[in-house]
Amino acid sequence: MPSLELPKLPLGDAIEWFVRWLIKNLDLIFDFVREVLNAITGAFSDGLLWVHPVFLIIIFGVLIWLITNKLTALFSVVGLALVWNMGLWPQLVNTLVLVVVAVVIALLIGIPTGILMTRSRKLEGAMRPVLDFMQTMPPFVYLIPAVMLFGIGVVPGLFATVIFAIPPPVRLTYLGITQVPEEMKEMAVAFGANDRQVLAKVELPLSLPSIMAGVNQCIMLGISMVVIASMIGAGGLGEVVMRSVSRLDLALGFESGLAIVILAMVLDRMSRNIGSGKQIPLSRIIERYKKHRKKKEAEQSA
Amino acid sequence: MNIKIEAKNLVKIYGENTDKALELFNQGLSRSEIIQETGLTVGVANVNFEIAEGEIFVIIGLSGSGKSTLLRCINGLLMPTSGSLFVDDKAVEKLNEEELRKLRGEKISMVFQHFALLPNRTITDNVAFGLELRGTPLEERRKRAQEALVKVGLEEWKDKLPSELSGGMKQRVGLARALVMDSDILLMDEPFGALDALIRAEMQEELISLQREIKKTVVFVTHDLDEALRLGDRIAIMRDGAIEQVGTADEILSNPANEYVEKFLQGIDVSKILDANSISKWPREVIRETEGVSVALHRMKKADTDYLFVLGARNKLVGMILREDVLKLAKDKQTSIKDIIKETDSVQSNTIMRDVYPELRNAEKDLAVLDENGRFLGVITHSILLMTLDERKGGDGIAES
Numbered sequence: 001m002p003s004l005e006l007p008k009l010p011l012g013d014a015i016e017w018f019v020r021w022l023i024k025n026l027d028l029i030f031d032f033v034r035e036v037l038n039a040i041t042g043a044f045s046d047g048l049l050w051v052h053p054v055f056l057i058i059i060f061g062v063l064i065w066l067i068t069n070k071l072t073a074l075f076s077v078v079g080l081a082l083v084w085n086m087g088l089w090p091q092l093v094n095t096l097v098l099v100v101v102a103v104v105i106a107l108l109i110g111i112p113t114g115i116l117m118t119r120s121r122k123l124e125g126a127m128r129p130v131l132d133f134m135q136t137m138p139p140f141v142y143l144i145p146a147v148m149l150f151g152i153g154v155v156p157g158l159f160a161t162v163i164f165a166i167p168p169p170v171r172l173t174y175l176g177i178t179q180v181p182e183e184m185k186e187m188a189v190a191f192g193a194n195d196r197q198v199l200a201k202v203e204l205p206l207s208l209p210s211i212m213a214g215v216n217q218c219i220m221l222g223i224s225m226v227v228i229a230s231m232i233g234a235g236g237l238g239e240v241v242m243r244s245v246s247r248l249d250l251a252l253g254f255e256s257g258l259a260i261v262i263l264a265m266v267l268d269r270m271s272r273n274i275g276s277g278k279q280i281p282l283s284r285i286i287e288r289y290k291k292h293r294k295k296k297e298a299e300q301s302a
Numbered sequence: 303m304n305i306k307i308e309a310k311n312l313v314k315i316y317g318e319n320t321d322k323a324l325e326l327f328n329q330g331l332s333r334s335e336i337i338q339e340t341g342l343t344v345g346v347a348n349v350n351f352e353i354a355e356g357e358i359f360v361i362i363g364l365s366g367s368g369k370s371t372l373l374r375c376i377n378g379l380l381m382p383t384s385g386s387l388f389v390d391d392k393a394v395e396k397l398n399e400e401e402l403r404k405l406r407g408e409k410i411s412m413v414f415q416h417f418a419l420l421p422n423r424t425i426t427d428n429v430a431f432g433l434e435l436r437g438t439p440l441e442e443r444r445k446r447a448q449e450a451l452v453k454v455g456l457e458e459w460k461d462k463l464p465s466e467l468s469g470g471m472k473q474r475v476g477l478a479r480a481l482v483m484d485s486d487i488l489l490m491d492e493p494f495g496a497l498d499a500l501i502r503a504e505m506q507e508e509l510i511s512l513q514r515e516i517k518k519t520v521v522f523v524t525h526d527l528d529e530a531l532r533l534g535d536r537i538a539i540m541r542d543g544a545i546e547q548v549g550t551a552d553e554i555l556s557n558p559a560n561e562y563v564e565k566f567l568q569g570i571d572v573s574k575i576l577d578a579n580s581i582s583k584w585p586r587e588v589i590r591e592t593e594g595v596s597v598a599l600h601r602m603k604k605a606d607t608d609y610l611f612v613l614g615a616r617n618k619l620v621g622m623i624l625r626e627d628v629l630k631l632a633k634d635k636q637t638s639i640k641d642i643i644k645e646t647d648s649v650q651s652n653t654i655m656r657d658v659y660p661e662l663r664n665a666e667k668d669l670a671v672l673d674e675n676g677r678f679l680g681v682i683t684h685s686i687l688l689m690t691l692d693e694r695k696g697g698d699g700i701a702e703s
Contacts, residue, residue, distance in 0.1 A: 187418035190377055191432035191483070192407025194399075201434070205422045 019145050034155045037101070041154050045097040053084045064270055066282040072269045079262035088237060088259045095236035095263060098154065098229070099222045102161035106218050110166045111211065114173025115199065124174070131167045139164050139225055143232050157234025161225040168217035176210025177203045216271045223264045237263070304355040306487065306519045307376060311385035314346040314371055314543075320383050333542050345371035347543035348385070353536075355486075358513060358520040360534030362527060368543035369523045373489050376521060377410045378402045389487070407436050411480035415492040417472040419464040419479075425451065426460045429478045443482075450482040451475075453512070470501035477509075481516070490522045494529065506532055510652075527566065531555070532654075539563055578658050579651035581690045582671040582680030588613055591620050594637045598628045609667050611678060612643050619670055619678040622646040648672050651679050655690070658682060 023030070048056065057080045065073035083092050117124040142163050146156035180203050188202045204211075230238025237260050244253035273280055315323045315336075323342040326335070333344050346368045353359045361369045374380040375387050378394045387394045389409065397405060411432065419428050426447045427434075433443035451457045454474040464472055473493055480488055494502040506529060513520065524530050530537050531551040538548045539562075546566075547559035558564040586605035589598055591614050601610060608625040620643055627642040647665035649658055651673050662669050662682060669682040 181416075181418075183414055183416055183418045184420065186379060187412070187414055188431075188435070190379060190406055190410075190412040190489075191435055191479075192403045193435050194403060197435055201431075202420065205420070208422075 019148050023148060030149050034150050034153075037155045037158055038153070041097050041101055041158070044101065045094050048093045048097065049090055053089050057081055057084065060266075064266065066285075067280050068269055068273050069281070076266045076269070079266060083259045083262055086255045086259065088240065088256060091235070091237045091240055091256070092259055092263060095223075095226055095238065095260070098157060098161065098226050098234060098236055099219065099263075099267070102158050102165060102226070103215075103218050103222045105158070106162045106165045106222070107169055107215060109162070110169030110214070110218070111173050113166075114170045114211075114214075115177065117170070117174045118177045118203075127170070131170060134163055135167045139228050140231075143229070147232050152233040154234050156232050157226065157229030160229050160232075161222050164225040165218045165221040168221065169211070169214035172210050172214030172217070173207070176207025176214075179210065180206045212271070216268060219267050219271050220264065223260065223267065227260060305352050306355040306390065307353040307359075307521070308388040308391075309349050309351050309372075309375075309385070310388070312346055312349045312372070312375060312382050312387055313344070313384045314368075314375060314380060315342050315344050315383040317342040324383055344368075344543050345380075346375065346382070349543075349545050351538060351545065351548055353519060353521065355519050356517045357535040358522055358533050360522045360524060360530040360537045361540060362524055362530040362537060363540030364525060367540040369525075369540050370491055371543075372540070373491055373521060373523050376487070376489060377406050377412065407432065408483070409485050410487045410489060411483045411485045412489040413473070413476045413480050413491065413493045415495050417464070417469075417476045417496075419472055419475055421464055424461050424463060425456065425467070425475055428464065428475055429482055431479060432483045446482050447478070450478040453481060454478045454508075468501075469497050470505060473497060473505065477512075486519055488518045488520045490520060492523055492525065495524065495526070502526075502529070509533065539566060576655045576690065577651065578649045578653045578655070578669075578671045578682060579673075579679055581655060581658075581686060582651075582682050583686055585611060585681045588678070589623065589639070590614075591640060591643065593639070595628055595631050595639055596637075598623060598639055599625075599632065602628070611646065611670055611681070612639070613678055617677045619646070619648060619672055619676060622667065622670075646670055649682070650674065655687075659687065662687060 051059075057077055060080060061073050061077040064076045080092075083089060113127065117127055139160065142160040143156070146159045150156040150159060184202050184206065185198055188198045193201065226234065226236060227238035227241055230236060230242055233239075237256050240256035241253060241260070243249070244251075244256060313324065313327060315327070317323070317340075320342060323336050323340040323344070326339055327344060327347070331339070333347065336342060336344055349372060351359075361372060363369045371380060375382055376389065376394070378397065382395050389405065394402070394405070420431065423431070426444060429447035429450055430438075430443040433446060438446075448457060448460060451460055454477055456471060456474050456478065459467060459471065464475065467475065473496075476493065494505050497505065510533065522530075522533055524533075531554075534551060536548060536550055537554055539546045539554070541562055547554055547563050549557075554563065555567065558567060585607075587601040587607070587610060589601060589610045589612050591612050598610060602608065602625055609622050611622050612620040614620045622644055623639055623642050624644065627644075628639065631637075631639070631642060646667065647661065648670040649661050649672070651671050653661075658669065662684065668684075671679045671682060673679055
């Protein structure tokens with residue numbers, strides 16, 4: 001039987017060549033990005049670590065109460081106190097900062113991309129396979145170009161996290177806007193709205209629940225990626241997990257894993273309620289304030 | 303009479319690359335042939351009409367007849383493929399984006415079938431939506447929104463969300479949102495189609511009385527013939543994108559242009575369309591309250607009746623006098639009839655025939671028909687009612703009630 005030998009397509013080589021080309025030619029840009037992100041995350045975590053954990057836990061508790069409810073706030077405070085007790089507080093803060101910064105970047109890119117996809121069929125068609133690729137490529141793979149571009153440390157971790165966490169906000173923003181009833185958009189146009197007004201006053205408010213689901217998913221993926229990113233020196237709780245695995249230290253592994261679970265649950269509950277239209281203490285306080293002002297105005301005019 | 307909206311040879315074909323379809327249409331091919339040939343749908347097929355300022359113009363047709371498409375050509379939500387649509391003598395299809403937005407924001411307002419209220423906004427903010435787009439300051443638009451809500455009777459609901467309102471209330475909000483713009487033209491796309499029958503009748507009444515006050519040019523799309531006949535100053539019947547007949551309700555009912563219109567009119571319930579005024583007749587004789595006994599007797603004899611309606615100044619109905627009472631007065635040698643005037647049964651001129659029937663059944667004599675100022679317009683007798691029903695072959699409505 002004649003052997004059928006086709007030359008192997010140099011796909012992987014091409015990607016590697018591309019990344020090397022990027023490093024060679026755009027090194028300055030990557031350096032700049034790395035410095036900026038390093039400064040931001042550094043300042044952020046230094047600031048949070050400067051505050052005593054007790055104060056910080058109380059502040060978190062109040063914030064969580066404002067946008068969720070008493071029970072969630074109580075459990076969050078207990079959970080965070082437990083992490084502090086386990087001696088993992090600095091790592092938790094580092095991880096939190098990493099997740100928050102990565103999620104903010106992912107949303108800043110993802111939500112506008114989702115909006116643009118609703119405006120252009122071509123872009124939507126082009127983005128679909130890209131998003132599939134980003135979501136199904138094993139996340140470890142992102143670490144390689146991240147290290148090549150940014151070296152070891154927090155920034156490549158951020159880079160990999162952003163790429164991994166971006167698809168849900170893109171998809172759910174797109175989905176939310178395309179599900180806004182046609183009659184609503186027609187109504188806005190019929191009353192003289194321009195494109196920007198249709199987006200700001202009809203499409204975005206009506207797709208807010210879907211967009212917020214995207215934000216929630218983005219946070220969850222961010223947390224799971226942050227653990228993986230510790231393999232390239234991103235620090236935080238992931239690093240402790242890695243250490244416990246390499247030492248087969250079950251006690252440490254359980255504790256650090258539990259800390260991640262607590263962080264994930266707190267962030268999930270916080271982001272889940274926003275935009276869902278549920279009554280939260282914050283909206284009640286705002287309402288009470290508005291009523292109070294109205295009363296005052298009425299008194300003044302009388 | 304001022305022409306407010308005018309369509310000239312208006313054609314709307316849906317889809318891209320309409321040139322070929324338009325050519326086929328101009329060659330006289332039918333709608334289905336054009337779909338087969340090009341895959342494109344002819345929404346509006348060479349339509350001409352003029353709508354006068356201040357009239358309610360109803361467009362009626364089955365679903366898919368192109369009535370909503372035609373409506374959307376008026377405010378440029380859809381652009382005609384050929385032909386023109388003029389609003390105040392300006393061709394809508396020639397306006398640029400900015401002028402079009404101005405037209406929609408200032409001159410034309412629209413009411414939608416499924417209300418299209420924004421669920422995240424309070425009723426006030428929904429009503430103020432158009433003003434907000436226009437850039438009206440917050441204080442002013444809140445104030446104007448509340449005035450509009452008073453007009454539709456929903457001022458107490460101003461801080462509620464749309465989800466807390468019933469269907470009828472939601473459409474009142476939709477109406478208020480259009481009214482607050484203070485535009486000349488109101489486009490209504492099957493506004494009461496999603497409401498149940500009782501609420502629909504109520505809303506129609508309200509629209510009629512509101513229209514008396516605001517006198518807008520209203521273009522009203524519906525598939526409900528009763529509604530069309532009841533509301534429309536003039537009615538256009540559409541089929542397959544073309545207008546089959548335009549005219550007043552009376553013109554169309556008494557003189558259908560073709561077989562399709564005739565078929566369309568079949569099965570409608572005249573008892574719901576004709577009102578008391580349109581079937582009433584002036585009695586053979588009436589009497590003034592200042593006239594005397596002998597005149598009364600003379601007239602009763604002449605008209606062969608045992609009672610007369612008594613009218614006061616400016617034809618205001620005072621009551622009625624019965625023959626037996628007049629005879630008694632004559633015996634006592636009295637001359638004034640004032641003391642024997644009795645109360646009489648009456649209906650408002652806009653009461654529909656279906657509601658006239660039970661009134662007539664309970665009436666002591668016949669029914670007087672009055673306008674809103676209490677002036678006497680005529681009388682409805684049992685025989686008039688039966689004759690009307692017989693003429694129009696629409697008695698089912700009466701049998702039900």
